[in-house]
Amino acid sequence: MPARGKHRRPRSNAFTRGVLAAGTGGAALALPLTVATTASAAAPAQAVGSVQSAPQSAPAATLPKSTNYTVVSGDTLSSIARKHGTKGGWQRLYKDNRAAVGDNPALIRPGLKLKVTGTKTPAKKASTKPKASTATQASVKTYPDNLDGWIRESLDIMAQKGIPGSYNGIHRNIMRESSGNPLAINNWDSNAAAGTPSKGLLQVIDPTFAAYHVSGTPYDPYDPVANITAACNYAADRYGSIDNVFGPY
Known part of the structure; x- marks a missing residue:
């Protein structure tokens, strides 16, 4: 779509009018929580002869996980990047797998093996079994990808x-x-x-x-x-x- 005041007449070509092997879907946004901390009081002195336990190390930061993914019908690089939380989106996924994908990132075939780096595991299908007190849980609307x-x-x-x-x-x-x-x-x-x-x-x-x-x-x-x-x-x-x-x- 041209900027305001500019018009163009689109024409078909093999890339822009081609049918995708798959599509992308919407993704939920998670907002980070900031937790306020206060200085803790000094620990009381140890009694003579007592053994002082070693301080525990802070938990390691979550690092992006690398996994292998097999393309299925309906997939696009964008939808795969969304499902795995790939930082950099489909562009990063394409860069990491260009040798396998080829020169056209819009065309990926089912069965293609991709290396995917992400920060989350794709959500599994929700169980159809009823749960207790589900009436009080807020429903989340989902959309086909x-x-x-x-x-x-x-x-x-x-x-x-x-x-x-x-x-x-x-x-x-x-x-x-x-x-x-x-x-x-x-x-x-x-x-x-x-x-x-x-x-x-x-x-x-x-x-x-x-x-x-x-x-x-x-x-x-x-x-x-x-x-x-x-x-x-x-x-x-x-x-x-x-x-x-x-x-x-």
Whole structure:
């Protein structure tokens, strides 16, 4: 998507209009807690002849874990990086596995072996067995890790932020701009020539993404949910809603 006041006419090419092997999903954000500490009082003197225990060492800091991952149908580098908490996102994952992936990070095949460095273990499926006092536990909404899930998660965030738009309006524009490829990039138009190629599901250029990024979403124009919400925020400001966009915008 060009910056305000600029228009472009997208055209199809093999990379930007290709069908992905998989997609990415939204990820929950964990906020660090700061714990205040106070100086402890000095320990009382040991009695003569008593044995003083050695001070315990502080627990070691959690380090990123390296593991091997086998690509399955529906995966993308972005979704794999999310699941494992890879610092640096899909770009780091691609850098570490470029020899195996090849020159096109948007195309990964099922069965491909990847080395993944992350800070968390992918969540396991929740048990279907009922638990005691579940009525008092707050439910957490989850979304499919695919185009449908990305749009629905974006719509929920947009509703919280007061950004207008409908499922059909978003889906229609995504299919025109990227064919549903979250890693799509336009390297041929005037924006690309100026050094700001259009990126992601709704083809947002970096300056527009920065100006209309929606808090609570990753600061990554290739992230599906972040890309959709930023683009819809821009469309709302310029056209009233993404539903009013039917061509290059």
